[in-house]
Amino acid sequence: MTDPPLLLDTHIHLDHPAMREDLARHVAEANKCGVSRFLLPGVTDESWDGLLAVTAATQGALAAPGIHPQAAHRWDSSCAERLSDLLERPEVVAVGEIGLDGYPGLPPMEVQESAFRAQLRLAVAAQRPVIIHCRKALGRLFGILKEEEAAQVGGIMHAFAGSVELARQAVEMNFALGFGGVLTYPNARRAPQVFCELPAEWLVLETDAPDMAPHPHRGETNRPAWLKLIACRAAELRGWSLEQTARITTANACRILNLVSMDNPG
Template identity: 55%
Template sequence: MSEPVYFDTHIHLDALGDEPMIQREVRLARRAGVGAFLVPGVHPRDWPRLLQTVGHFPEALAAPGVHPLAAADWNAGVAKALAALLANPAVVAVGEVGLDGLIQGVSPEQQEKAFRHQIRLAVEAGLPLLIHCRKATARLLDILHQEDAQKVGGIFHGFSGSRETALQAVKLHFAIGFGGPLTYPEARRGPEVLSALPEEWIVLETDAPDLSPHPHRQEDNRPSYLPLIAERVAHLRGWTLAQTAVTTTANAKRILNLVQKEEGKPYFRRKGWS
């Protein structure tokens, strides 16, 4: 096969347990047709484990960054460390970064400072962004505009906004990531957004170990559940599963500026890196 069947554009592989458990989960995901993983960061202290985990799997890529939860720890030293990491060929994006109006103990000012600085690092490095946003969409979009984030674009992870907001994100060259919540029987906004988007801006994600799809909502999420999300996307868009796989994987490759590592191998690398 020339490319993976499914591309999980947001999965915390490093948070799935110890190394044997992670190895087992990746094997199950491979059998389910998942051939690529993008692993975001949360806190600077976790970056070494993130890079170590990604290094164990040829189909895994890294997106280190400082989550809004950890924004109070942003400082010049963290910025310097992140800038150095962006030169690593395993790193293909900066994430997950953004704003979160539900977080206690980290002020909006701290979140915005960390977010702006990380956008600037991403633009300087020419790398896309993985966006986290809750209850702060208007402000986040303003900041993306102000910091010229459209130069690199990226992916809105766990998107829960309106159709209009999604289309604003697309104008800034951000794809919309669809995960477990799309599969919930009571879901309304997600299906509406999915139906309104141009097909070239749709990607898949699990966010494992969080946000398990139906019928596994009371369980830890697993990367092997990604096909359940793909099935829901296919149903809502009127696509076949094969079309869903080809379209969403091609979208992820384009948005993340990836090429095949080797002819005939379902693995990726950054453009310009051998």
Template identity: 40%
Template sequence: MMLIDTHTHLDAPQFDEDREEVIQRALEQGVTRMINIGFNRETIPTTMELAEKYDFIYAAVGWHPQDAITMQDGDLDWIAELCKHEKVVAIGEIGLDYYWDTSPKDVQHKVLREQIGLARSLGMPISIHNRDAHEDIVRILREEKASEVGGVMHSFSGSWEIAKMCLDMGFHLSFGGPITFKNAKQPKEVIAKVPLDRLLIETDSPYLTPHPHRGKRNESGHVRLVAEAAAELKGISLEEIASITTRNAMERFGIR
């Protein structure tokens, strides 16, 4: 059985003491590939280091909405240059975040639009971060013709109505630890309706740790727990959900 963690942050400082052990545990759980996310000036270089060190770790690079205000002239060109690297499979995570008041909304919008434009020019899929900004995300994705490249709605948390809009634009929906939470009614309802060929799984480690480890540090090996929950919600076996989500991820991100 093979699994792919489509969104992780293995370069985070939470792993500085035992990164090798965390990666080994993921492999032991059947996680054969991981996509690490570089999202600002500090994490893009460390993400690239991981991707170059491990054959099974890939990279996505972009500018996170919380850090949008720090983006400078030349950073978009930097991302474009990195996208030529054989291990870079997406631009992301990019998007909007209205929960944390760290970058003005107009700046977030500008940075998001620029990166969608870059993705279209390069033919690269995008990984979308969306927190409390559902309507604006859908509007900007439509206005910037993001359907031309598609991508993934990372850690999807919207309603089924929002999900349908994203699916109509060619996006995959990715789910993580919250689908294992007892009271997470909406994500469970949504994942039950998502077509199997548009479904991805992730950890977003070290965050959003699934049950029964909730409250502790998350890690990529826990994507197996997400897969188990997804299998139950879809009414199929763990082996089937692993095969389907792995195939989806490899096709979406162009991973051989």
């Protein structure tokens, strides 16, 4: 019996209550499916302690603390100082998830932009990549990334939902594109198109668990082990084997996040 391919989940909320209540089982199931590394993005400063505790308790887990645009109103000098300190820790490999969100009822866009710029500047100063969240604001977000010279550190566009043209602009700024459950939906059109047309070296995989469960589990609580379902769909779309898919996307994630390759841990 061969070992399962080694996969890296570039966006998973293992610190979410839905995951933490049975964390050991979720991680064990994922490991059996070949998922052996996890990047845990932050949402708000209130959750950073829990994020780091789960990271410390989970083999293969890494942290990307930050303040999500939905919590941008919480950003202040105290958050900035604390995040700057966290970026000196070896398990903290990125800043995330940060960005802009144009959905109604969220903090005003000027508040989001202020928090986003400040976190980008910390990331650039610390030479850490960033994990980007963006909905209904890609044009403005790309403008800010250019103004703040974020290409110096690059990162990952989480759950990218833009066009092929915008995806290519992201790549030009040193950003990989994260693909998750949407890639598997039978009615999905844009995500598969972007996934097929981008250069292979800019593709990474994610679950966003406990959200965004892949087909045929759409609407259920997502699980870390289901990254393999996403990888299988990715393989089908590109004409790769599952092993090729794991090797390519994991190598891409390691490069973008400045990690030692799982194939060469020394």
